Amino acid sequence: MHILTLLQYVALASALPRQHHSNPINCPIIFDGRIPQNLTLASFDSAATSPYSPTYVKGENLTWSQILLLSNQTPPSRFDNPTQHKPIEVTINDASLFHSGAGLQIGFRRAGLLLKDDKNAAGADSADEGAVTFHWSVRQDAARPLNLSHEYMNVWHEKADYSGNQFSFVGGVVLKVDGGTGEDSPEEREKWRVQNARNEFIFETKIRYDVWQNFAVRLDYVNSTIQVFYSSGQEPLKEVTMPLPNENSGGGQLQLGIAKKPTETETVVWDGYQEAMPKGEGQIYGGVFVEKSSDGCVSR
Ligand SMILES: *[C@@H]1O[C@H](CO)[C@@H](O)[C@H](O)[C@H]1NC(C)=O
Ligand SMILES: *[C@@H]1O[C@H](CO)[C@@H](O)[C@H](O)[C@H]1NC(C)=O
Ligand SMILES: *[C@@H]1O[C@H](CO)[C@@H](O)[C@H](O)[C@H]1NC(C)=O
Ligand SMILES: *[C@@H]1O[C@H](CO)[C@@H](O)[C@H](O)[C@H]1NC(C)=O
Numbered sequence: 464m465h466i467l468t469l470l471q472y473v474a475l476a477s478a479l480p481r482q483h484h485s486n487p488i489n490c491p492i493i494f495d496g497r498i499p500q501n502l503t504l505a506s507f508d509s510a511a512t513s514p515y516s517p518t519y520v521k522g523e524n525l526t527w528s529q530i531l532l533l534s535n536q537t538p539p540s541r542f543d544n545p546t547q548h549k550p551i552e553v554t555i556n557d558a559s560l561f562h563s564g565a566g567l568q569i570g571f572r573r574a575g576l577l578l579k580d581d582k583n584a585a586g587a588d589s590a591d592e593g594a595v596t597f598h599w600s601v602r603q604d605a606a607r608p609l610n611l612s613h614e615y616m617n618v619w620h621e622k623a624d625y626s627g628n629q630f631s632f633v634g635g636v637v638l639k640v641d642g643g644t645g646e647d648s649p650e651e652r653e654k655w656r657v658q659n660a661r662n663e664f665i666f667e668t669k670i671r672y673d674v675w676q677n678f679a680v681r682l683d684y685v686n687s688t689i690q691v692f693y694s695s696g697q698e699p700l701k702e703v704t705m706p707l708p709n710e711n712s713g714g715g716q717l718q719l720g721i722a723k724k725p726t727e728t729e730t731v732v733w734d735g736y737q738e739a740m741p742k743g744e745g746q747i748y749g750g751v752f753v754e755k756s757s758d759g760c761v762s763r
Pocket of ligand 3: 684
């Protein structure tokens with residue numbers, strides 16, 4: 464009778480979704496972008512309380528507390544500690560616009576988080592030297608879906624002089640000027656892709672609507688390589704590319720949020736088509752952190 468009870472218990476436990484038994488982060492953290500559970504939306508308007516810059520990169524008349532959403536509906540992602548962290552959603556709408564001089568940049572809509580300690584100048588912080596792994600997880604909000612006929616560049620590491628990115632993480636129909644076909648088809652729409660410094664696709668996976676998708680990109684600045692890691696749900700990360708040659712110089716910053724590109728565009732910044740977004744669009748993030756990977760360490 465006791466044995467049967469034990470067996471039933473074991474069967475039940477193994478049928479449950481895999482939980483966080485231990486902290487999967489086992490390399491030194493350089494920047495921690497995970498959201499402590501006691502933060503409120505107002506916390507993101509002050510550098511004293513936000514892990515991110517309260518100032519950049521957002522529409523000029525908006526505050527982060529207007530842009531971000533906190534919800535307790537979304538379960539924690541793999542690299543969030545369920546007793547300490549919670550997910551955060553970045554949203555865009557028709558006000559996610561920027562001026563450059565006198566001109567309004569009508570091409571794109573953007574809201575981008577910058578880790579507040581991540582300095583732009585080349586070599587100014589330890590995320591630009593040795594080997595470093597950038598981690599983030601994404602989940603989709605059914606109430607604020609992305610329109611994947613557009614290109615979304617949602618995570619990237621941009622060089623300090625803004626001449627390019629060491630890597631980019633894009634979804635939807637990637638514009639020709641960014642290395643895609645620009646052709647709106649179901650196959651083109653439903654993909655997340657990682658691009659190297661030359662905008663070549665080095666990894667792609669289907670966009671999922673039911674689970675977290677966990678991504679990591681390791682840049683080795685000494686050996687000039689890039690390697691991509693991926694898993695879904697609570698599964699450990701797997702390497703999905705070899706360490707591939709990549710031009711990693713130039714320093715810069717991790718950019719994270721939503722950058723929705725226009726369709727029918729030539730300049731991406733100054734022209735093109737954007738439909739109105741009465742309900743806005745959102746991208747949920749969890750488990751954002753940057754770790755030191757010099758001795759080959761990558762948290763899985
Ligand atoms: C959240 O809790 C931490 C640790 O207890 C504390 O240091 C911090 O001030 C709190 N932050 C806010 C915004 O309440
Ligand atoms: C921000 O508000 C100012 C003042 O009302 C306005 O002139 C400007 O166009 C607004 N900016 C954007 C991007 O809408
Ligand atoms: C660079 O390559 C060497 C030789 O394969 C390796 O030992 C080292 O860990 C790599 N990365 C760094 C950051 O030194
Ligand atoms: C999605 O974007 C395409 C291309 O801009 C546009 O034609 C279409 O109307 C948009 N769909 C929705 C639901 O807004």
